[in-house]
Amino acid sequence: MSLIKLYGTPMATCTVRVLLCLEEVGAKYELVPISMPTGEHKSPAHLARNPFGQIPALQDGDLTLFESRAIARYVLHKFKGQGPDLLREDNLSDSAMVDVWLEVEAHQYNPAISPIVYQSLILPRMYGGTPDQTIIDTNLEKLKKVLDVYETHLAKSKYLAGDFFSLADLSHFSYTKYFMATPYASVFNSYPHVKAWWEDFTSRPAFKKVAAGMTSQQ
Protein backbone atom coordinates (compact mmCIF):
# COMPACT_ATOMS: atom_id res chain seq x y z
CA MET A 1 0.00 0.00 0.00
CA SER A 2 1.46 3.34 -1.01
CA LEU A 3 1.97 5.97 1.62
CA ILE A 4 -0.51 8.82 2.05
CA LYS A 5 1.09 12.06 0.89
CA LEU A 6 0.03 15.32 2.52
CA TYR A 7 1.14 18.43 0.62
CA GLY A 8 1.49 21.41 2.95
CA THR A 9 3.63 22.76 5.75
CA PRO A 10 3.67 21.93 9.47
CA MET A 11 3.05 25.59 10.42
CA ALA A 12 0.06 26.18 8.15
CA THR A 13 -3.27 26.24 9.98
CA CYS A 14 -5.21 24.06 7.56
CA THR A 15 -2.38 21.57 7.12
CA VAL A 16 -2.36 21.25 10.93
CA ARG A 17 -6.06 20.29 10.90
CA VAL A 18 -5.21 17.27 8.74
CA LEU A 19 -1.97 16.43 10.59
CA LEU A 20 -3.96 16.19 13.82
CA CYS A 21 -6.36 13.66 12.26
CA LEU A 22 -3.52 11.59 10.81
CA GLU A 23 -1.79 11.54 14.18
CA GLU A 24 -4.99 10.78 16.12
CA VAL A 25 -5.66 7.68 13.98
CA GLY A 26 -1.99 6.65 13.86
CA ALA A 27 -1.79 6.74 10.06
CA LYS A 28 1.49 6.48 8.24
CA TYR A 29 2.00 9.43 5.92
CA GLU A 30 4.59 11.61 4.26
CA LEU A 31 4.40 15.41 4.61
CA VAL A 32 5.56 16.88 1.31
CA PRO A 33 6.55 20.52 1.82
CA ILE A 34 4.98 23.13 -0.45
CA SER A 35 6.84 26.42 -0.41
CA MET A 36 4.38 29.33 -0.19
CA PRO A 37 7.06 32.08 -0.34
CA THR A 38 8.24 30.80 -3.75
CA GLY A 39 4.65 30.47 -5.01
CA GLU A 40 4.82 26.70 -5.28
CA HIS A 41 1.14 26.50 -4.30
CA LYS A 42 0.29 28.19 -7.59
CA SER A 43 2.55 25.95 -9.70
CA PRO A 44 0.91 23.76 -12.36
CA ALA A 45 1.93 20.66 -10.38
CA HIS A 46 0.09 21.83 -7.28
CA LEU A 47 -2.88 23.30 -9.16
CA ALA A 48 -3.38 19.81 -10.56
CA ARG A 49 -3.90 18.66 -6.94
CA ASN A 50 -5.87 21.71 -5.77
CA PRO A 51 -7.29 23.97 -8.48
CA PHE A 52 -7.76 26.73 -5.88
CA GLY A 53 -3.99 26.80 -5.37
CA GLN A 54 -4.07 26.26 -1.62
CA ILE A 55 -2.59 23.89 0.91
CA PRO A 56 -3.16 21.22 2.06
CA ALA A 57 -3.87 18.63 -0.59
CA LEU A 58 -3.76 14.89 0.02
CA GLN A 59 -2.89 12.06 -2.32
CA ASP A 60 -3.84 8.49 -1.45
CA GLY A 61 -3.00 6.19 -4.33
CA ASP A 62 -5.06 7.44 -7.28
CA LEU A 63 -7.18 9.71 -5.13
CA THR A 64 -6.48 13.42 -4.65
CA LEU A 65 -8.41 15.60 -2.21
CA PHE A 66 -8.24 19.20 -1.06
CA GLU A 67 -10.10 21.34 1.55
CA SER A 68 -8.77 20.41 4.99
CA ARG A 69 -12.20 19.68 6.49
CA ALA A 70 -12.93 17.24 3.64
CA ILE A 71 -9.51 15.63 3.97
CA ALA A 72 -10.08 15.31 7.74
CA ARG A 73 -13.34 13.40 7.16
CA TYR A 74 -11.66 11.21 4.54
CA VAL A 75 -8.82 10.27 6.91
CA LEU A 76 -11.23 9.54 9.76
CA HIS A 77 -13.42 7.35 7.50
CA LYS A 78 -10.46 5.49 6.07
CA PHE A 79 -9.00 4.68 9.47
CA LYS A 80 -12.31 4.10 11.24
CA GLY A 81 -11.80 1.70 14.08
CA GLN A 82 -8.08 2.38 14.21
CA GLY A 83 -8.15 5.46 16.40
CA PRO A 84 -10.75 7.38 18.42
CA ASP A 85 -14.16 7.84 16.76
CA LEU A 86 -14.14 11.56 16.04
CA LEU A 87 -17.19 11.57 13.72
CA ARG A 88 -19.73 9.33 15.57
CA GLU A 89 -21.46 8.40 12.34
CA ASP A 90 -23.03 5.32 13.93
CA ASN A 91 -25.30 7.61 15.98
CA LEU A 92 -27.26 10.19 14.00
CA SER A 93 -27.92 12.56 16.90
CA ASP A 94 -24.26 12.54 17.96
CA SER A 95 -22.92 12.96 14.43
CA ALA A 96 -25.40 15.80 13.86
CA MET A 97 -23.91 17.62 16.86
CA VAL A 98 -20.40 17.06 15.47
CA ASP A 99 -21.58 18.57 12.17
CA VAL A 100 -23.27 21.52 13.91
CA TRP A 101 -20.13 22.49 15.84
CA LEU A 102 -17.90 21.91 12.79
CA GLU A 103 -20.09 24.47 11.01
CA VAL A 104 -19.92 26.80 14.02
CA GLU A 105 -16.12 26.59 13.89
CA ALA A 106 -16.11 27.37 10.17
CA HIS A 107 -18.75 30.11 10.09
CA GLN A 108 -18.77 31.73 13.56
CA TYR A 109 -15.46 31.10 15.33
CA ASN A 110 -12.96 31.12 12.49
CA PRO A 111 -14.14 34.37 10.81
CA ALA A 112 -13.61 36.19 14.14
CA ILE A 113 -10.31 34.64 15.24
CA SER A 114 -8.42 34.34 11.95
CA PRO A 115 -8.24 38.09 11.12
CA ILE A 116 -6.77 38.69 14.59
CA VAL A 117 -4.12 36.01 14.00
CA TYR A 118 -3.45 37.35 10.49
CA GLN A 119 -3.09 40.98 11.55
CA SER A 120 -1.04 40.45 14.69
CA LEU A 121 1.16 37.48 13.71
CA ILE A 122 1.17 36.55 10.03
CA LEU A 123 1.20 40.04 8.48
CA PRO A 124 4.11 41.40 10.53
CA ARG A 125 6.18 38.20 10.67
CA MET A 126 5.76 36.86 7.16
CA TYR A 127 5.15 40.02 5.16
CA GLY A 128 6.73 42.78 7.27
CA GLY A 129 3.37 44.57 7.40
CA THR A 130 1.80 46.70 10.12
CA PRO A 131 -1.19 45.30 12.04
CA ASP A 132 -4.49 47.11 11.48
CA GLN A 133 -5.74 47.71 15.01
CA THR A 134 -9.28 48.50 13.84
CA ILE A 135 -9.60 45.07 12.25
CA ILE A 136 -8.17 43.47 15.39
CA ASP A 137 -10.51 45.36 17.73
CA THR A 138 -13.62 44.71 15.63
CA ASN A 139 -12.89 41.00 15.50
CA LEU A 140 -12.05 40.79 19.20
CA GLU A 141 -15.57 42.03 19.92
CA LYS A 142 -16.98 39.43 17.53
CA LEU A 143 -14.82 36.72 19.12
CA LYS A 144 -15.98 37.61 22.62
CA LYS A 145 -19.62 37.26 21.58
CA VAL A 146 -18.83 33.83 20.14
CA LEU A 147 -16.91 32.86 23.28
CA ASP A 148 -19.90 33.92 25.40
CA VAL A 149 -21.90 31.19 23.66
CA TYR A 150 -19.08 28.65 23.93
CA GLU A 151 -18.72 29.38 27.68
CA THR A 152 -22.40 28.69 28.37
CA HIS A 153 -22.32 25.60 26.18
CA LEU A 154 -19.12 24.13 27.65
CA ALA A 155 -20.45 24.67 31.16
CA LYS A 156 -23.05 22.00 30.28
CA SER A 157 -21.08 19.85 27.84
CA LYS A 158 -17.56 18.51 28.31
CA TYR A 159 -16.78 18.83 24.61
CA LEU A 160 -18.59 20.70 21.86
CA ALA A 161 -20.63 17.83 20.40
CA GLY A 162 -21.31 16.14 23.74
CA ASP A 163 -19.35 14.24 26.36
CA PHE A 164 -16.98 12.92 23.70
CA PHE A 165 -13.99 14.53 21.97
CA SER A 166 -14.66 14.95 18.24
CA LEU A 167 -13.50 16.50 15.00
CA ALA A 168 -15.46 19.62 15.99
CA ASP A 169 -13.12 20.29 18.93
CA LEU A 170 -10.02 19.32 16.91
CA SER A 171 -10.92 21.74 14.17
CA HIS A 172 -10.45 24.71 16.49
CA PHE A 173 -6.84 23.95 17.32
CA SER A 174 -4.60 25.62 14.78
CA TYR A 175 -5.98 29.15 14.77
CA THR A 176 -6.49 29.13 18.54
CA LYS A 177 -2.91 27.94 19.08
CA TYR A 178 -1.65 30.93 17.12
CA PHE A 179 -4.10 33.24 18.88
CA MET A 180 -2.47 32.19 22.16
CA ALA A 181 0.79 33.65 20.80
CA THR A 182 -0.79 37.08 20.18
CA PRO A 183 -1.05 39.89 22.77
CA TYR A 184 -4.78 39.04 23.08
CA ALA A 185 -4.46 35.51 24.50
CA SER A 186 -5.65 36.69 27.91
CA VAL A 187 -9.16 37.07 26.45
CA PHE A 188 -9.57 33.35 27.12
CA ASN A 189 -9.00 33.90 30.85
CA SER A 190 -12.48 35.42 31.09
CA TYR A 191 -13.99 32.14 29.88
CA PRO A 192 -13.05 29.46 32.43
CA HIS A 193 -14.95 26.58 30.79
CA VAL A 194 -13.55 27.45 27.36
CA LYS A 195 -10.07 27.61 28.88
CA ALA A 196 -10.53 24.24 30.61
CA TRP A 197 -11.77 22.69 27.35
CA TRP A 198 -8.73 24.07 25.52
CA GLU A 199 -6.27 22.80 28.11
CA ASP A 200 -7.93 19.38 28.15
CA PHE A 201 -7.81 18.49 24.50
CA THR A 202 -4.53 20.18 23.70
CA SER A 203 -2.87 17.85 26.19
CA ARG A 204 -3.62 14.89 23.88
CA PRO A 205 -0.38 13.36 22.54
CA ALA A 206 -1.31 14.02 18.89
CA PHE A 207 -1.74 17.70 19.68
CA LYS A 208 1.54 18.01 21.50
CA LYS A 209 3.34 16.38 18.58
CA VAL A 210 1.76 18.57 15.92
CA ALA A 211 2.13 21.74 18.04
CA ALA A 212 5.89 21.17 18.18
CA GLY A 213 6.01 21.43 14.37
CA MET A 214 4.12 24.71 14.45
CA THR A 215 6.68 26.62 16.46
CA SER A 216 9.95 25.06 15.42
CA GLN A 217 10.79 27.78 12.94
CA GLN A 218 9.96 30.81 15.13
Added chain:
Amino acid sequence: MAIKVYGLPQSNNALRAMAALNEKELEYELCPVDLQSGAHKKPEFLALNPFGQIPVVQDGDDIIFESRAISRYIATKYKESGADLLPVNSAKFETWLQVESSQFYPAISELNFELLFKPMFGMTTDMSNVEKQAEKLSAVLDVYEAHLAKNKYVAGEVFTLADLNHMPEIFLLLKSPKAELITSKPHVKAWWEDISARPAWKKTAASIPL
Protein backbone atom coordinates in the same frame (compact mmCIF):
# COMPACT_ATOMS: atom_id res chain seq x y z
CA MET B 1 -44.75 15.82 15.53
CA ALA B 2 -44.01 17.46 12.18
CA ILE B 3 -40.52 18.63 11.29
CA LYS B 4 -40.30 22.32 12.17
CA VAL B 5 -38.15 24.81 10.29
CA TYR B 6 -37.57 28.11 12.08
CA GLY B 7 -36.68 30.61 9.37
CA LEU B 8 -38.02 32.77 6.59
CA PRO B 9 -38.86 31.87 2.99
CA GLN B 10 -36.46 34.49 1.55
CA SER B 11 -33.49 33.58 3.75
CA ASN B 12 -30.56 32.10 1.81
CA ASN B 13 -29.60 29.76 4.63
CA ALA B 14 -33.15 28.71 5.54
CA LEU B 15 -33.71 27.89 1.86
CA ARG B 16 -30.79 25.47 1.98
CA ALA B 17 -32.64 23.49 4.67
CA MET B 18 -35.99 23.71 2.88
CA ALA B 19 -34.48 22.67 -0.45
CA ALA B 20 -33.16 19.51 1.22
CA LEU B 21 -36.56 18.78 2.83
CA ASN B 22 -38.28 19.23 -0.54
CA GLU B 23 -35.83 16.90 -2.30
CA LYS B 24 -36.64 14.30 0.35
CA GLU B 25 -40.39 14.90 -0.22
CA LEU B 26 -40.87 15.59 3.48
CA GLU B 27 -43.63 17.66 5.01
CA TYR B 28 -42.55 20.39 7.38
CA GLU B 29 -43.94 23.39 9.20
CA LEU B 30 -42.25 26.73 8.54
CA CYS B 31 -42.26 28.78 11.73
CA PRO B 32 -41.41 32.35 10.70
CA VAL B 33 -38.88 34.22 12.84
CA ASP B 34 -39.45 37.97 12.72
CA LEU B 35 -35.89 39.21 12.33
CA GLN B 36 -36.99 42.84 11.98
CA SER B 37 -38.41 42.82 15.52
CA GLY B 38 -35.36 41.00 16.90
CA ALA B 39 -37.16 37.72 17.58
CA HIS B 40 -33.94 35.83 16.82
CA LYS B 41 -32.20 37.46 19.80
CA LYS B 42 -34.92 36.66 22.31
CA PRO B 43 -34.47 33.88 24.91
CA GLU B 44 -37.04 31.53 23.34
CA PHE B 45 -35.13 31.52 20.08
CA LEU B 46 -31.67 31.51 21.66
CA ALA B 47 -32.72 28.31 23.41
CA LEU B 48 -32.92 26.77 19.93
CA ASN B 49 -29.81 28.43 18.46
CA PRO B 50 -27.55 30.21 20.94
CA PHE B 51 -25.98 32.12 18.01
CA GLY B 52 -29.35 33.72 17.30
CA GLN B 53 -29.53 32.86 13.60
CA ILE B 54 -31.95 31.15 11.26
CA PRO B 55 -32.52 28.40 10.25
CA VAL B 56 -33.09 25.93 13.04
CA VAL B 57 -34.71 22.57 12.39
CA GLN B 58 -36.49 20.61 15.10
CA ASP B 59 -37.13 16.94 14.33
CA GLY B 60 -38.27 14.91 17.29
CA ASP B 61 -35.66 15.37 20.02
CA ASP B 62 -33.03 16.71 17.62
CA ILE B 63 -32.59 20.47 17.37
CA ILE B 64 -30.10 21.32 14.62
CA PHE B 65 -28.76 24.71 13.57
CA GLU B 66 -26.24 25.76 10.88
CA SER B 67 -27.89 25.08 7.50
CA ARG B 68 -25.20 22.73 6.16
CA ALA B 69 -25.41 20.58 9.29
CA ILE B 70 -29.19 20.60 8.81
CA SER B 71 -29.09 19.60 5.14
CA ARG B 72 -26.60 16.83 5.88
CA TYR B 73 -28.78 15.58 8.78
CA ILE B 74 -31.88 15.51 6.56
CA ALA B 75 -30.00 13.75 3.76
CA THR B 76 -28.67 11.13 6.18
CA LYS B 77 -31.73 10.50 8.33
CA TYR B 78 -34.14 10.29 5.41
CA LYS B 79 -31.83 8.63 2.90
CA GLU B 80 -34.59 6.28 1.73
CA SER B 81 -37.14 9.06 1.17
CA GLY B 82 -37.33 11.07 -2.06
CA ALA B 83 -34.09 11.74 -3.92
CA ASP B 84 -30.92 10.28 -2.41
CA LEU B 85 -28.66 13.26 -1.74
CA LEU B 86 -25.84 11.01 -0.55
CA PRO B 87 -25.64 8.41 -3.30
CA VAL B 88 -21.87 8.42 -3.33
CA ASN B 89 -19.57 8.53 -0.36
CA SER B 90 -16.60 9.75 -2.28
CA ALA B 91 -13.65 11.99 -1.68
CA LYS B 92 -14.84 14.24 -4.51
CA PHE B 93 -18.23 14.63 -2.79
CA GLU B 94 -16.71 15.65 0.55
CA THR B 95 -14.27 17.98 -1.19
CA TRP B 96 -16.92 19.86 -3.18
CA LEU B 97 -19.23 20.08 -0.16
CA GLN B 98 -16.41 22.03 1.46
CA VAL B 99 -15.64 24.02 -1.68
CA GLU B 100 -19.19 25.42 -1.57
CA SER B 101 -18.77 26.39 2.06
CA SER B 102 -15.27 27.87 2.03
CA GLN B 103 -14.67 29.13 -1.54
CA PHE B 104 -18.09 29.79 -3.11
CA TYR B 105 -20.31 30.92 -0.24
CA PRO B 106 -18.26 33.78 1.26
CA ALA B 107 -18.16 35.85 -1.95
CA ILE B 108 -21.63 35.04 -3.29
CA SER B 109 -23.43 35.54 0.01
CA GLU B 110 -21.80 38.90 0.49
CA LEU B 111 -22.72 39.93 -3.05
CA ASN B 112 -26.35 38.92 -2.49
CA PHE B 113 -26.39 40.76 0.82
CA GLU B 114 -25.03 43.95 -0.77
CA LEU B 115 -27.18 43.85 -3.90
CA LEU B 116 -30.48 42.38 -2.71
CA PHE B 117 -30.84 42.53 1.06
CA LYS B 118 -29.27 45.88 1.93
CA PRO B 119 -31.73 47.78 -0.31
CA MET B 120 -34.59 45.79 1.27
CA PHE B 121 -33.58 47.00 4.74
CA GLY B 122 -32.98 50.60 3.64
CA MET B 123 -29.18 50.25 3.84
CA THR B 124 -26.73 51.53 1.24
CA THR B 125 -24.95 49.08 -1.05
CA ASP B 126 -21.15 49.35 -0.84
CA MET B 127 -20.23 49.30 -4.53
CA SER B 128 -16.51 48.86 -3.94
CA ASN B 129 -17.28 45.74 -1.86
CA VAL B 130 -19.54 44.55 -4.67
CA GLU B 131 -16.70 44.80 -7.17
CA LYS B 132 -14.26 43.14 -4.78
CA GLN B 133 -16.59 40.19 -4.10
CA ALA B 134 -17.54 39.91 -7.79
CA GLU B 135 -13.87 39.54 -8.69
CA LYS B 136 -13.38 36.87 -6.01
CA LEU B 137 -16.46 34.96 -7.14
CA SER B 138 -15.45 35.16 -10.79
CA ALA B 139 -12.08 33.57 -9.99
CA VAL B 140 -13.81 30.80 -8.02
CA LEU B 141 -16.27 30.22 -10.85
CA ASP B 142 -13.37 29.85 -13.30
CA VAL B 143 -12.41 26.76 -11.29
CA TYR B 144 -16.03 25.54 -11.34
CA GLU B 145 -16.18 26.08 -15.13
CA ALA B 146 -13.16 23.81 -15.66
CA HIS B 147 -14.52 21.26 -13.17
CA LEU B 148 -18.02 21.16 -14.67
CA ALA B 149 -16.56 20.72 -18.14
CA LYS B 150 -15.42 17.28 -16.93
CA ASN B 151 -18.15 16.52 -14.37
CA LYS B 152 -21.90 16.71 -14.89
CA TYR B 153 -22.40 17.61 -11.24
CA VAL B 154 -19.85 18.82 -8.71
CA ALA B 155 -19.36 15.38 -7.16
CA GLY B 156 -19.34 13.50 -10.46
CA GLU B 157 -22.12 12.01 -12.54
CA VAL B 158 -25.03 12.29 -10.10
CA PHE B 159 -26.82 15.11 -8.25
CA THR B 160 -25.86 15.24 -4.59
CA LEU B 161 -26.10 17.39 -1.49
CA ALA B 162 -22.94 19.14 -2.74
CA ASP B 163 -24.90 20.61 -5.70
CA LEU B 164 -27.96 21.38 -3.56
CA ASN B 165 -26.03 23.48 -1.05
CA HIS B 166 -25.20 25.96 -3.85
CA MET B 167 -28.70 26.54 -5.05
CA PRO B 168 -30.24 29.26 -2.89
CA GLU B 169 -27.33 31.66 -3.41
CA ILE B 170 -27.27 31.11 -7.20
CA PHE B 171 -31.04 31.69 -7.36
CA LEU B 172 -30.59 34.97 -5.51
CA LEU B 173 -27.58 36.14 -7.56
CA LEU B 174 -29.56 35.59 -10.76
CA LYS B 175 -32.03 38.19 -9.49
CA SER B 176 -29.24 40.73 -9.02
CA PRO B 177 -27.25 42.95 -11.40
CA LYS B 178 -24.39 40.42 -11.17
CA ALA B 179 -26.28 37.50 -12.74
CA GLU B 180 -23.76 37.41 -15.58
CA LEU B 181 -21.14 35.98 -13.22
CA ILE B 182 -23.12 32.73 -13.56
CA THR B 183 -24.60 33.08 -17.04
CA SER B 184 -21.33 34.02 -18.76
CA LYS B 185 -19.76 30.64 -17.95
CA PRO B 186 -21.27 27.97 -20.24
CA HIS B 187 -20.72 24.88 -18.08
CA VAL B 188 -21.74 26.64 -14.85
CA LYS B 189 -24.84 27.92 -16.63
CA ALA B 190 -25.70 24.46 -18.01
CA TRP B 191 -25.22 22.91 -14.57
CA TRP B 192 -27.56 25.51 -13.02
CA GLU B 193 -30.18 24.98 -15.73
CA ASP B 194 -30.10 21.24 -15.08
CA ILE B 195 -30.30 21.35 -11.29
CA SER B 196 -32.84 24.16 -11.16
CA ALA B 197 -35.19 22.18 -13.42
CA ARG B 198 -35.58 19.56 -10.68
CA PRO B 199 -39.23 19.44 -9.49
CA ALA B 200 -38.19 19.73 -5.85
CA TRP B 201 -36.23 22.91 -6.61
CA LYS B 202 -39.15 24.36 -8.55
CA LYS B 203 -41.27 23.83 -5.45
CA THR B 204 -38.63 25.56 -3.30
CA ALA B 205 -38.22 28.44 -5.77
CA ALA B 206 -41.97 29.00 -5.96
CA SER B 207 -42.03 29.61 -2.21
CA ILE B 208 -39.43 32.41 -2.32
CA PRO B 209 -41.12 35.82 -2.10
CA LEU B 210 -38.60 37.71 -4.23
